[in-house]
Amino acid sequence: MTRISVTVxxxxxxxxxxxxxxxxxxxxxxxxxxxxxxxxxxxxxGACTVMMTGTSGRHSVKSCTVLAVQADGREVVTIxxxxxxxxxxxxxxxxxxxxxAFHEQHALQCGFCTPGMIMEAVDLLEAxxxxxxxxxxxxxxxNLCRCTGYQNIVRAVHAAAAATRGAEPEPAPExxxxxxxx
Amino acid sequence: MIPTSFDYxxxxxxxxxxxxxxxxxxxxxxxxxxxxxxxxxxxxxxxPSTLIDLGxxxxxxxxxxxxxxxxxxxxxxxxxxxxxxxVRQHAPMVAEAAQSIGDPQVRHxxxxxxxxxxxxxxxxxxSVALALDAAMxxxxxxxxxxxxxxxxxxxxxxxxxxxDEILVExxxxxxxxxxxxxxxxxxxxxxxxxxxxxxxVRRDNGGIAEARVALTNMxxxxxxxxxxxxxxxxxxxxxxxxxxxxxxxxxxxSPSSDVTASAEYRGHLAKVLSRxxxxxxxxx
Ligand SMILES: Cc1cc2nc3c(=O)[nH]c(=O)nc-3n(C[C@H](O)[C@H](O)[C@H](O)COP(=O)(O)OP(=O)(O)OC[C@H]3O[C@@H](n4cnc5c(N)ncnc54)[C@H](O)[C@@H]3O)c2cc1C
Ligand code: FES
Ligand code: FES
Numbered sequence: 001m002t003r004i005s006v007t008v009x010x011x012x013x014x015x016x017x018x019x020x021x022x023x024x025x026x027x028x029x030x031x032x033x034x035x036x037x038x039x040x041x042x043x044x045x046g047a048c049t050v051m052m053t054g055t056s057g058r059h060s061v062k063s064c065t066v067l068a069v070q071a072d073g074r075e076v077v078t079i080x081x082x083x084x085x086x087x088x089x090x091x092x093x094x095x096x097x098x099x100x101a102f103h104e105q106h107a108l109q110c111g112f113c114t115p116g117m118i119m120e121a122v123d124l125l126e127a128x129x130x131x132x133x134x135x136x137x138x139x140x141x142x143n144l145c146r147c148t149g150y151q152n153i154v155r156a157v158h159a160a161a162a163a164t165r166g167a168e169p170e171p172a173p174e175x176x177x178x179x180x181x182x
Numbered sequence: 183m184i185p186t187s188f189d190y191x192x193x194x195x196x197x198x199x200x201x202x203x204x205x206x207x208x209x210x211x212x213x214x215x216x217x218x219x220x221x222x223x224x225x226x227x228x229x230p231s232t233l234i235d236l237g238x239x240x241x242x243x244x245x246x247x248x249x250x251x252x253x254x255x256x257x258x259x260x261x262x263x264x265x266x267x268x269v270r271q272h273a274p275m276v277a278e279a280a281q282s283i284g285d286p287q288v289r290h291x292x293x294x295x296x297x298x299x300x301x302x303x304x305x306x307x308x309s310v311a312l313a314l315d316a317a318m319x320x321x322x323x324x325x326x327x328x329x330x331x332x333x334x335x336x337x338x339x340x341x342x343x344x345x346d347e348i349l350v351e352x353x354x355x356x357x358x359x360x361x362x363x364x365x366x367x368x369x370x371x372x373x374x375x376x377x378x379x380x381x382x383v384r385r386d387n388g389g390i391a392e393a394r395v396a397l398t399n400m401x402x403x404x405x406x407x408x409x410x411x412x413x414x415x416x417x418x419x420x421x422x423x424x425x426x427x428x429x430x431x432x433x434x435x436s437p438s439s440d441v442t443a444s445a446e447y448r449g450h451l452a453k454v455l456s457r458x459x460x461x462x463x464x465x466x
Contacts, residue, residue, distance in 0.1 A: 002190055019190030019233065020223070041183060043221050044372065049287055055243045056262050059290040065220045066291065067213075069190050070237060123286065141371040142285025 009081025046143035214296030256295020
């Protein structure tokens with residue numbers, strides 16, 4: 001067992017972990033933070049994405065590909081703490097703009113990819129507050145969604161970006177209803 | 183799956199890491215960013231007795247300019263390399279290759295030294311290091327030594343690093359007046375290179391004075407396309423001349439056939455991508 005000290009979603013924990021424990025298993029099984037999920041065994045799907053501080057600030061990582069011992073001395077933010085990230089006390093009980101946008105833009109169907117997708121999208125906007133479609137698609141390259149076809153995810157990231165910048169979100173294109181023209 | 187049990191240490195200096203590595207014996211392994219090692223452990227393809235985590239050695243992180251070289255610490259992340267102004271200025275293809283790796287999450291954790299030490303034949307950084315004649319600075323029980331990139335990679339997933347040695351930093355010569363480009367071919371998001379080409383070109387009097395071309399995934403180790411380099415020296419700087427010079431790109435290579443491509447197709451890609459990389463490096 002190795003003793004680690006890690007801050008998760010603003011709360012400091014001191015725990016003994018086996019060195020082989022993956023960060024995602026520490027979060028889910030030892031801390032009960034089951035919002036972060038495991039979708040693959042190959043480091044590809046990104047469903048397990050959380051933010052972790054490192055040598056150059058706070059960035060997204062795949063928590064299935066990080067050992068809990070590597071998080072020692074660092075800060076981790078999961079989907080469960082996202083709304084309160086950056087001391088968002090004013091947001092108490094409310095959603096982070098990215099969560100709100102995913103909700104409003106129908107950016108999920110089964111929802112399994114959503115925790116990781118949202119965390120990665122937040123990381124993306126921290127680096128680039130006004131991304132293009134292509135930058136969003138490339139930025140979400142490490143997150144796989146088997147339901148939505150990504151269109152509404154891209155739309156949600158734009159909406160969250162606009163909301164964060166304080167701009168009016170661009171209206172979603174009208175759904176085209178096939179049928180005879182008048 | 184969950185990895186088998188191992189002991190874990192996190193030394194805070196290179197000397198401590200080397201002595202721990204030596205004391206822990208053959209079955210110990212270095213842990214850098216874990217982006218190749220943890221998947222391997224999870225699949226139980228390796229079962230090290232001890233992991234020695236370099237994550238506590240702050241000296242190993244960072245990029246600095248030292249005379250004619252750029253020095254990149256082994257524990258510098260791919261994301262930091264890709265974003266570095268120094269790298270973009272003096273060795274832009276290193277930044278291009280780092281940016282092409284995997285996906286953002288992998289680039290945040292994965293390290294420059296980890297990629298080179300892992301020596302995956304499909305890894306992007308080894309061929310770039312080879313094309314730039316980078317020097318690997320290696321620390322062991324007898325002190326430090328420098329190994330040229332051309333001598334570093336010995337087989338797939340194998341380097342000259344001894345069991346008690348650590349890659350500490352990489353010295354990348356600044357090639358003033360050269361153009362360079364890394365071109366990687368793959369088909370889907372976050373995929374490895376089917377073939378990649380690292381090219382550096384120095385132009386002179388309207389023609390090409392000198393060129394260096396190295397190939398990713400055209401054999402167990404990265405290789406230099408010497409025939410192409412010779413044909414380019416003194417060639418006209420036009421696309422027909424480049425196309426002709428790149429015809430020999432796959433000569434002497436021993437690419438594998440796998441689910442993503444046949445050896446024959448890899449040979450074809452080597453020519454096409456060499457031409458594209460050289461043309462871009464030459465500013466054409
Ligand atoms: C989904 C995914 C996609 C990827 N796509 C690409 C890609 O497109 N291109 C690409 O090049 N790579 C890719 N990678 C791999 C990535 O670049 C890794 O970061 C890299 O291969 C290993 O670096 P690391 O720091 O994570 O090393 P680790 O995984 O920690 O270590 C790898 C190996 O190197 C040894 N080692 C590490 N550092 C040192 C050192 N300083 N001295 C001595 N030995 C050392 C370790 O003992 C281990 O055997 C991908 C990885 C994933 C998970
Ligand atoms: S669970 Fe799929 S990348 Fe982590
Ligand atoms: S909503 Fe089902 S995987 Fe994305």
